[in-house]
Amino acid sequence: MFDDDGMEEIKQIFLEESLEGLDIMESGLLNLESGVGDIDTINDVFRAAHSLKGGGGTFGFTEISEFTHGVETILDEMRDQVRDATEATVSVLLECVDCLRGMLDCIRDGSEYDTPRIEELGGKIQYLLDNPDSNSTDIPTVSSDDTSQGEATATATAAPEEEKTPDIIETAVLEPGSEGHTGGYWLISFSPMADVLSTGNEPYRIFRTLETLGELEIEANIEKLPAFNVLTVDQCYLSWTLKLTAECKKQNIEEMFEWVAEQADINIEYISQSDVSGVSDHSAEKTSEPVVETTPTVETKAPETAAVVEHTTKPDTAAAVKKPESPAEEKKPVPKPAAKKPAARKPEGGSNNAETSSIRVSTDKIDNLLDLVGELVITQSMLARFAKEYTEENIDELRDGLVQLEQNTRELQESSMQIRMLPIKVVFSRFPRLLRDLTGKLKKKIKLVVEGETTELDKIVMEKIGDPLVHLVRNSIDHGIEIPEVRKAAGKPEVGILTLVAYQEARNIVIEVKDDGAGINKERVLKKAMESGLVQEDDHLTDDQINHLIFAPGFSTADVVSDISGRGVGMDVVKRNIQDIGGRVEVVSEEGVGSTFTIRLPLTLAILEGQLVKAGSEIYVIPVLTIIESILIKQKNLSLIGNDVLVYHFREEYIAITDLRDSQRFNQKCDVNSYSDMENSLLVVCDCDGKKMGVVVDELSDQQQVVIKSLDVNYKNVIGLSGGTILGDGRVALIIDPIELRASCFAGTEITPAIQEIA
Amino acid sequence: MSSMATEISEVGQTVHNHNEQYLTFFLADQEYGVEILKVQGIQGWDEVTSLPNSPDYLLGVINLRGAIVPIVDLRKMFKLRKVDYNSITVVIVVKVNYGLEEKTVGMVVDAVSEVYNINAENMNASPEFGEGVDTQYVMGLATIDEKMIILLDVDHLIGEGVLDVEAEEPEVH
Numbered sequence: 001m002f003d004d005d006g007m008e009e010i011k012q013i014f015l016e017e018s019l020e021g022l023d024i025m026e027s028g029l030l031n032l033e034s035g036v037g038d039i040d041t042i043n044d045v046f047r048a049a050h051s052l053k054g055g056g057g058t059f060g061f062t063e064i065s066e067f068t069h070g071v072e073t074i075l076d077e078m079r080d081q082v083r084d085a086t087e088a089t090v091s092v093l094l095e096c097v098d099c100l101r102g103m104l105d106c107i108r109d110g111s112e113y114d115t116p117r118i119e120e121l122g123g124k125i126q127y128l129l130d131n132p133d134s135n136s137t138d139i140p141t142v143s144s145d146d147t148s149q150g151e152a153t154a155t156a157t158a159a160p161e162e163e164k165t166p167d168i169i170e171t172a173v174l175e176p177g178s179e180g181h182t183g184g185y186w187l188i189s190f191s192p193m194a195d196v197l198s199t200g201n202e203p204y205r206i207f208r209t210l211e212t213l214g215e216l217e218i219e220a221n222i223e224k225l226p227a228f229n230v231l232t233v234d235q236c237y238l239s240w241t242l243k244l245t246a247e248c249k250k251q252n253i254e255e256m257f258e259w260v261a262e263q264a265d266i267n268i269e270y271i272s273q274s275d276v277s278g279v280s281d282h283s284a285e286k287t288s289e290p291v292v293e294t295t296p297t298v299e300t301k302a303p304e305t306a307a308v309v310e311h312t313t314k315p316d317t318a319a320a321v322k323k324p325e326s327p328a329e330e331k332k333p334v335p336k337p338a339a340k341k342p343a344a345r346k347p348e349g350g351s352n353n354a355e356t357s358s359i360r361v362s363t364d365k366i367d368n369l370l371d372l373v374g375e376l377v378i379t380q381s382m383l384a385r386f387a388k389e390y391t392e393e394n395i396d397e398l399r400d401g402l403v404q405l406e407q408n409t410r411e412l413q414e415s416s417m418q419i420r421m422l423p424i425k426v427v428f429s430r431f432p433r434l435l436r437d438l439t440g441k442l443k444k445k446i447k448l449v450v451e452g453e454t455t456e457l458d459k460i461v462m463e464k465i466g467d468p469l470v471h472l473v474r475n476s477i478d479h480g481i482e483i484p485e486v487r488k489a490a491g492k493p494e495v496g497i498l499t500l501v502a503y504q505e506a507r508n509i510v511i512e513v514k515d516d517g518a519g520i521n522k523e524r525v526l527k528k529a530m531e532s533g534l535v536q537e538d539d540h541l542t543d544d545q546i547n548h549l550i551f552a553p554g555f556s557t558a559d560v561v562s563d564i565s566g567r568g569v570g571m572d573v574v575k576r577n578i579q580d581i582g583g584r585v586e587v588v589s590e591e592g593v594g595s596t597f598t599i600r601l602p603l604t605l606a607i608l609e610g611q612l613v614k615a616g617s618e619i620y621v622i623p624v625l626t627i628i629e630s631i632l633i634k635q636k637n638l639s640l641i642g643n644d645v646l647v648y649h650f651r652e653e654y655i656a657i658t659d660l661r662d663s664q665r666f667n668q669k670c671d672v673n674s675y676s677d678m679e680n681s682l683l684v685v686c687d688c689d690g691k692k693m694g695v696v697v698d699e700l701s702d703q704q705q706v707v708i709k710s711l712d713v714n715y716k717n718v719i720g721l722s723g724g725t726i727l728g729d730g731r732v733a734l735i736i737d738p739i740e741l742r743a744s745c746f747a748g749t750e751i752t753p754a755i756q757e758i759a
Numbered sequence: 760m761s762s763m764a765t766e767i768s769e770v771g772q773t774v775h776n777h778n779e780q781y782l783t784f785f786l787a788d789q790e791y792g793v794e795i796l797k798v799q800g801i802q803g804w805d806e807v808t809s810l811p812n813s814p815d816y817l818l819g820v821i822n823l824r825g826a827i828v829p830i831v832d833l834r835k836m837f838k839l840r841k842v843d844y845n846s847i848t849v850v851i852v853v854k855v856n857y858g859l860e861e862k863t864v865g866m867v868v869d870a871v872s873e874v875y876n877i878n879a880e881n882m883n884a885s886p887e888f889g890e891g892v893d894t895q896y897v898m899g900l901a902t903i904d905e906k907m908i909i910l911l912d913v914d915h916l917i918g919e920g921v922l923d924v925e926a927e928e929p930e931v932h
Contacts, residue, residue, distance in 0.1 A: 663809055
C-alpha cells in the first residue's frame with residue numbers, strides 16, 4: 001500500500017500509536033471488568049478506539065477503521081450510559097482488541113488478515129449492536145455458516161483484501177443487507193459549506209464510510225455549480241442526496257458526519273415501507289446496471305472534483321454514483337466452510353516479540369542530556385584555554401579540568417544509557433489480561449499485586465525478559481495457585497495472590513514472581529528426575545537443589561504438571577533465555593506456602609560489571625555477577641579425578657578447575673602437570689548455572705564497568721567468550737562467559753550428568 | 760544495422776579500458792597487491808590480544824578506533840619464514856565482503872610499497888603455486904617494471920582463509 005520510505009515511516013508511527021492505543025483500551029477494559037473503571041475509563045477507551053478508527057481511515061487501512069467502528073459504537077453507547085459494561089460485552093471488546101492487534105501485526109508484516117476471525121468478531125459486535133440490552137453471556141459464537149449471522153458478519157466487516165482491485169475500495173460488502181429486509185431506507189441530504197474542502201474533509205470519504213453500513217445511492221446536486229470561468233477550484237459547490245438502505249441507527253449515520261457537522265446542513269430521515277419494493281428489486285437490477293466508476297484516486301483534489309461532476313452528470317438523469325460491483329461469486333453471502341480458516345492463525349496475545357526499532361523517550365531525559373553536553377562544551381573550552389596559556393603555575397587548572405571532564409563523561413554515559421531505559425510497566429502491563437484469561441479458564445480466583453512498576457530496565461533486556469516472565473506467571477497461575485476449594489480446605493483464603501515485584505539492587509534489576517500457592521512438590525519432582533536419569537537414587541539433594549531441578553534441561557514437566565502446557569516451553573528454556581541476557585533465575589519454594597521465582601538481570605546489556613584478572617600475558621574480564629569468591633590456591637587441596645580433571649577441594653566441595661594462564665589451553669582442562677606452579681596463584685570460583693568452576697589466574701586487578709563489544713562484528717564468536725572490551729589503555733581485553741567456558745572445558749567429562757546437557 | 764554494430768564496439772571498448780588501482784606491499788621480498796578500494800587504512804604494528812582457539816596466523820585482536828578488529832599475519836598464513844616485527848612492519852586494514860556482511864580485518868605485512876594502476880588487460884591468470892599461497896586467493900599476476908606482482912583477492916583470502924576456519928580441535932590429554 002505504501003511504497004516510499006516516507007509513507008513507511010508514517011505507517012510505523014501509525015502502528016506504534018495504534019498499539020499504544022490498544023494497550024490503553026485493554027487496560028481500561030480490564031478495569032471496567034473488575035469494577036474499578038468509571039465513566040473516565042470508558043472515555044479513555046472510547047478515545048483510544050476513536051483515534052484508532054481515525055488513524056486507520058487516514059492511512060488507508062480501511063479494514064481497521066471499519067472493524068473499530070463497531071467497537072467504537074458500543075463504547076459510545078456505554079459512554080452515553082445506554083449500555084451497561086457487562087462482562088459479556090467487555091469480553092467481546094477484549095477479543096476485538098486482540099483481533100485488532102493481530103491486524104496491526106499483519107499490516108506490519110505485510111501478511112494477510114485473519115479474515116474468518118475478523119468476520120466472527122464482526123458478527124458478535126453486530127449482535128451486540130442489534131441487541132442493545134443483551135446482558136446475557138449467550139452472544140452467539142458466530143461461525144460463518146449461520147446464515148442470518150453470516151449477513152451481519154459481512155456487513156460489519158470488509159471482504160478479504162485480495163478480492164479487491166486497488167481502485168475499488170472496499171465496496172464488495174454492501175450486498176447482503178438487501179435481502180430479507182423489512183424496513184425502508186435512510187434519506188440523507190448533505191449540503192456542505194463551500195469551504196468544507198479546505199478543512200480537509202472530503203465528502204467522498206464520508207460516502208465511502210457510509211457504504212459500510214449498507215447499500216448507498218448518491219445523487220449529486222449541481223445547481224449551485226457556477227460557470228467554469230468563475231469557478232474557484234477549492235470551493236465545494238455541490239450538495240448531495242444520499243439513499244442508504246441499511247438497518248442502522250440514526251446515530252450511526254450521524255457519526256459519519258461528525259467531522260463536518262459544523263460545516264454542513266445535514267438532514268437525516270428514515271423513509272419506511274413505500275419504496276421497499278424498489279429496494280428489493282434492486283438487487284436483481286444491479287447486475288445489469290452499467291457500472292459508473294468513481295474517480296480512481298482517493299485524494300480528490302479540487303480540480304478533479306469538477307471532473308467528477310462532469311462525469312456523473314453525463315447520464316440524463318442525475319446519475320447515481322455507484323461503485324463498481326464486485327464479481328458475482330464473491331457477493332454471495334454463502335458461508336465459508338470452516339475448513340477455510342487459515343491454519344496458521346496467529347497465537348493470541350502472548351509474544352508480541354517484534355523488536356521495535358524506536359522508543360519513546362521522555363523529554364526530561366533529552367533535556368538532561370543536552371545540559372550535560374553543554375557542560376562538556378564548557379569543560380572542553382576550559383581545557384583548550386589551558387593548552388594555549390600553559391604555565392607551571394596554572395597546572396592545577398588542568399587537573400580541575402580533567403576531573404570535571406571525567407565527571408562529565410561519566411554523567412553523559414549514564415544519561416545516554418538512561419535513554420534506553422523503559423519502565424518495567426511495559427512488560428508488567430500484559431499480565432492483568434493474562435491473569436484474567438487464565439483464571440477464567442482454570443476457574444481460579446487470583447489477585448494480582450504489582451510493585452515497582454516504574455523500575456527502569458534497558459529496552460533490549462525488556463524485550464527479552466517478556467517471554468520468560470509470561471512463562472513464570474503462567475506457571476504460577478496454572479500450577480502454583482490452587483483452585484478455591486483446595487485452598488479453602490488447606491485453610492488459606494480462597495483468593496490466591498500473585499505478586500510481581502521489580503526493584504533495583506546495586507547494578508542489577510530484580511524481578512520476583514511470587515505466589516501463595518502449593519509450592520513445588522519435591523517428592524514428585526525428585527521422582528520424575530530419577531525416572532529421567534537426571535538424579536541417581538543415592539544422590540542426596542538438598543531441598544533447594546530439588547527445587548532447582550525444574551530448570552534442568554530435559555526435565556519434562558509433562559506429567560508432573562497438568563494441562564495449560566502445550567506451549568512447548570520448559571523451565572529450562574526460561575532459564576536459558578534469562579541467561580542469554582546475562583541474568584540469573586532462582587526459586588525458593590515451600591510446600592503448601594508458595595513459591596518465589598527471583599530473576600536478576602543486568603541493568604543494561606551494553607555494559608557489564610567486570611572483574612579484571614591477569615592471567616599469563618593477557619587480561620581477562622570475568623562478570624562480577626558470576627564470581628562467588630576468590631581464594632589463594634593451596635596445592636594440598638588440588639587433586640586429580642580420573643587422569644585428566646583437576647579439582648580443587650573448597651568448602652566441602654570438589655570444584656573442577658581450568659587454567660586461564662595458558663591461553664593455548666583455553667577451553668580445555670588444566671594441564672595435570674601444572675599442579676606444582678599453581679601454589680599461590682588465585683582461584684576465582686564462579687557460579688556457572690548453579691555449578692561451580694574454578695578459574696586459575698595470576699592476580700586480580702580492578703573491578704570496573706566495561707562496555708561489551710561483540711567479537712562477531714569483525715571476526716566471529718569464540719566459545720567461552722562473550723565478547724571483548726577496550727580497557728583504559730586502549731588494549732583489548734576478552735570477556736569470559738563462565739557458563740560456556742565450563743561447558744566447553746569439561747565437555748565429555750562426567751562430573752555431573754548435567755554438564756553434557758548444557759554442552 | 761550499422762549503427763547498432765558501432766554501439767556494440769563502443770561498449771566493448773569501455774570494458775577494455777577498465778583500470779584499477781592496487782596498493783602493493785612486500786612479504787618476504789615478493790610484492791603483492793590488493794585493490795585500493797578495499798583498503799581502509801594503514802597503521803603501525805601494535806601489541807595484540809591473542810584469541811584462544813584460533814589458527815596460528817590469526818595473531819589476535821586490536822582496538823581500532825573503538826572497534827575490535829582481528830589481525831592476520833600474512834607471512835604465517837602463506838607459510839613464509841617468520842620474522843620479528845620491527846618499525847617498518849605495518850598493518851594494512853582492509854574491509855572485506857563476507858556473505859552479506861562487511862568485516863574489517865588487519866593484515867600484517869613487511870612493508871607497504873606503491874600504488875599502481877593496473878589494467879585488467881595486463882593481468883595474467885595465476886599459475887599453480889607450490890606451497891604457500893593458495894591460488895584461489897589470487898586474482899592474477901601483473902608485471903610492472905619487470906617485477907611480478909601477485910594480486911590478492913582479499914574477500915576470499917580473509918573470508919575462506921580466516922573467517923571460515925573452524926577453531927582447532929582442542930587436543931585431548
